[in-house]
Amino acid sequence: MTETKKEIKPVTLKLRPVETKTEIDERGAFQRQPNRFTTPFGDGLDDLKAEKGRYRLFWARGCHWSNRASIVRELLGLEDVISVNQVGHTNAEKRKYGWDFTYDKDGKDPVTGAEYLAEFYYRADPDYTGRTTVPALVDLETYEVVNNDYHRLTNYFETAFKPFQKADAPDLYPENLRQDIDHFNDNVLFPFVNNGVYRMMFAQSLVAYEEAFDDFFTTLDIIEKRLATQRFLFGDYVTDSDIRLYVTLARFDTHYYRNLGPIKHRIVDYPNIWGYARDLYEIPAFKNNTYFHDIARGWDTKKEELFVDFNSRFADDYDYAALWSTPQKRKYLSKTPEQKFLID
16 A cells, blocks of 8 residues: 555535435335445456555444445454444434444544545545445545445455465355355345345335245245255355355344334244354354344334334343354254364
């Protein structure tokens, strides 16, 4: 990374678009906006280059799209290579402009001085009109977003940043499994599980809701059966796919259920999936990057209404860590019971 930064361009903030107004089709179904900054990391002339200290990852505790990037970063030992900070929402007034630095002194990112995540987006593209989303990987030479492609960002950490990984970093994306992992991630996990919960939550017609509902629970039934005979999605070792599934599982009973109406099952009602989720939670990088009380925060923090949702009443007092640390016997499905990762 060069020491001389380019002149930082000022930006004009725009109001955050609302999903249920801008990402709903004629059937009332939620159609998630495409990622704007998708330049890959690679060897091509225009590709991004992996460098130590050049990039800063922004993610949010409640956002599973970005949570998986923070987990992978820690699993691979990239803490000193890619810096990190969390965004959140300070209040309704600031929320109009999207994610802000609510956890930082004076509400500003200590490295870049930014007050809103949107600043990096509009600096990279002044004409950008979509939601400013996380994960966002920002170039610290320009203070611009260079990649917000949650579909591929963890894969870049796993491959392009391999020279910077710790010596005993797990191989989360084995070459012999990449085609299968990509197919499962792109054609099963994303449409039916990861995005499936949002398709239910943002649906504006009952037809669209029921379609997403059926996709989600049918897929969980398939995964439950798959996990009956193997410890993780692709056998004995944790892969990129397990991280993607975990972040949705961690939020379902804790948060998503509140917006879904009569649900078919909770995650704890799937013996194999529930044990599998707890097996993953035992891993420090998963536990360290899972903020259950933030995920579960209630809507009515003042508790002044007559009918107050369960999370508003009890989430702050609930011992999620103890629940998720309940013993399970998943390791006996593995040929290497004490080893959860494939190490090169």
